[in-house]
Amino acid sequence: MHDLFKILWISTIAGLATTFGSILVLLFGKPQERVLASLIAGAGGVMLAVVTVDLLPSAWQNGPPLQVGAGFALGLLFMLLAAKRLEVPNNTLPLSRRQRLKRTGLLIATGIALHDIPEGMAIAVSQEAASNLGFLIAFAITLHNLPEGMATTAPLKMARIRWWKILLLNIVIAFFTPLGALLGLLALENVQNSLAFFLALAAGAMTFLIFAELIPLSRERHPHYALLGGTIGFVFFTLVSVLHPG
Known part of the structure; x- marks a missing residue:
């Protein structure tokens, strides 16, 4: 395992x-919608650049096309099934506003935790493929996770959950x-010979x-x-990747 400490860090x-x-929302409240929209879309733009400029080309260079196609399709399928599992079922019992807010916050938290595992895997396999690729993806995921922490905290705070429990x-x-990086x-x-598969x-x-999530939400x-x-986000990270190849 190369760069174990660096990947975990x-x-x-x-x-x-x-x-x-989460801390930002606990301290200052929910940011303006236009700021959230810009952050979420910016994270999507950065991720799109990482996928098109780094991940898929690296996968193509490291393995056969069939392996790349199978990995990409399974990545899509995994996230689709995860999203289906997290859909809120129709509930005929009326819930109070506080209960609805609490459930929303917990569902968002569950979704984020589930998404974080393949994101951690992406950091690990990318760092193994190229020296700076893991850093690029980690930065993209950092931008993505910041508004997700806000999205988790805002409804829980409105539901009057204690701040230390939210934190x-x-x-x-x-x-x-x-954990995903270790996996x-x-x-x-x-x-x-699985690097291309896991990159894809x-x-x-x-x-x-x-x-399915970042662009529609933003x-x-x-x-x-x-x-x-x-x-x-897309232009910035495309330039970073081109000027600092792995």
Whole structure:
């Protein structure tokens, strides 16, 4: 396992962005919708650049096309099934506003924890593929996790859940990212010639996250700010990747 300490360090920092986003809301309240839209879309733009400029080309160079296609498809499928599992079932019993807010916050927290595992895997396998690729993806995931921590905390705070319980929940969520990184390293160690597959798997998972969640969510109330944030994120990280190749 190469760069074990480095991979665990950068994946932990990326995961703790969720906790930092939670702290911001606990201290200052929920940010303006246009700021959230720009942040979420910016994270989507950065991820799209990582997928198209780094992950998929690296996967293509490291393995046969069939392996790349299978990994990408399975990444999409995994995230689709995860999203289906997290859908809120129709409930005929009336819930109070506080109960609805609490359930919303906990569902978001569960979704973030589930997403953080493949994101951590993406950091690990990418760092193994190229010296700076793991850092690029960790930075993209940091941008993504910051508004997610805010999204978890805002409804729980409105539901009058104690601040230390909210903070503890977000700290626990943060460590799913390094857990995913460890799982990614173990998979690479135990499955021979699997780097291309796992790079494509990470690309598929991130692609689903971009187009099924980040872009639609960012465009709900402020589509112009979302377009601006997404464009800046994509262009910025494309330039970073081109100017500093792995």
